[in-house]
Amino acid sequence: MAKVGKHYAEAAKLIEAGKLYDVDESISLVKKLARAKFDETVEVHVRLGVDGRHADQQVRGAVVLPHGIGKTKKVLVIAKGEKAVEAENAGADFVGAEDMISKIQNENWFDFDVMVATPDMMGLVGRLGRVLGPKGLMPNPKSGTVSFDIARAVNEIKAGKVEYRLDKTNIVHVVIGKISFEDEKLVENFRVIMDALVKAKPAAAKGTYLRSVTVASTMSPGIRINAAKL
Known part of the structure; x- marks a missing residue:
């Protein structure tokens, strides 16, 4: 020091x-x-x-x-079905739904920089408000991290x-x-x-x-x- x-x-x-x-x-x-x-x-x-x-x-x-910013951010996408496939194709680092929510809850897992979620999954994500909020990781429509346009959201985050x-x-x-x-x-x-x-x-x-x-x-x-x- x-x-x-x-x-x-x-x-x-x-x-x-x-x-x-x-x-x-x-x-x-x-x-x-x-x-x-x-x-x-x-x-x-x-x-x-x-x-x-x-x-x-x-x-x-x-x-x-x-x-x-000189660093590629790790992106976690909370989505199901076609949107989960879209997330994987766009290059998301982690994709899932209840399994990922449980991993965060039970294992205190935070090996990601940004969480993106489809609007229909926000009820599920909301259960993590107390842990995601203080870390600045809660998805929000204003920042483009709550969206059905998953490919665009992931691409923009990866682009900086x-x-x-x-x-x-x-x-x-x-x-x-x-x-x-x-x-x-x-x-x-x-x-x-x-x-x-x-x-x-x-x-x-x-x-x-x-x-x-x-x-x-x-x-x-x-x-x-x-x-x-x-």
Whole structure:
């Protein structure tokens, strides 16, 4: 932990206190700051001018990033019959119904990143609400994970679809790629996420919507972006 602390402190010195960076500059800097021996993940953290305690100010959705996130997600599909076959043909990693629900319930099995379900299976999936909800794995129509168009749902997730949603402090955290990505690809992914968030602005939101935008890698401090220029 001492090494991490030292690196973090050194990295922080390279960030100008109080400065708001433009997007290209921030991406270039976040790559310079990353010195871990593994391919660090790059995330964007956006504080929104909403109050997520109110239903009409919720911000949630999903978007396909043009360059993916540097990781192929494992997809579990809860479906039966033709839709189960469709899921298998689309490349889903796991497909099932009651058997998969039991596996999660009885074996505490979570070897998947995203769960997709057909609408008719949501009654069954709902039994797992208490364990899926806290892990952010509950299928939701807004994120495209509750759908009869199983092939499209699986294909989009495999292509680099990411979900975004408010946390309890009204901040959205989204992965936009890896440090190994070219600058241009990270910038493009970033802009797609920001466009999606702006379009998702609730009508009930008042005042400044993009309160703060920060980009950071796994082991480095955050870099503030000038949200007014986005």
